[in-house]
Amino acid sequence: xxxxxxxxxxxxxxxxxxxxxxxxxxxxxxxxxxxxxxxxxxxxxxxxxxxxxxxxxxxxxxxxxxxxxxxxxxxxxxxxxxxxxxxxxxxxxxxxxxxxxxxxxxxxxxxxxxx
Numbered sequence: 874x875x876x877x878x879x880x881x882x883x884x885x886x887x888x889x890x891x892x893x894x895x896x897x898x899x900x901x902x903x904x905x906x907x908x909x910x911x912x913x914x915x916x917x918x919x920x921x922x923x924x925x926x927x928x929x930x931x932x933x934x935x936x937x938x939x940x941x942x943x944x945x946x947x948x949x950x951x952x953x954x955x956x957x958x959x960x961x962x963x964x965x966x967x968x969x970x971x972x973x974x975x976x977x978x979x980x981x982x983x984x985x986x987x988x
Contacts, residue, residue, distance in 0.1 A: 932971035
């Protein structure tokens with residue numbers, strides 16, 4: 874298109890009084906509209922409640938590195954993502970440490986030198 878020319882409509886605009894739909898809506902069964910998509914339940918692959926309780930009791934509710942009682946988390950010595958997830962004792966008490974968030978981050982960032 875050349876510069877300087879104004880764009881022109883090929884078909885003239887029609888003024889219709891209403892904004893009525895030209896094509897009818899498709900009929901859909903009510904069950905189709907109201908049904909929620911099915912999702913698989915989220916599986917818990919971490920330690921059991923009993924193991925977490927034993928971990929808490931072993932550490933006396935404190936971080937096993939610095940002694941903090943704030944934001945405690947379970948840390949896997951042998952990580953689940955590094956081949957440890959198929960081992961039977963991955964979520965066992967011997968493979969877990971109770972760490973605060975700061976110590977957990979430090980240990981994860983320095984995993985080669987960690988506990």
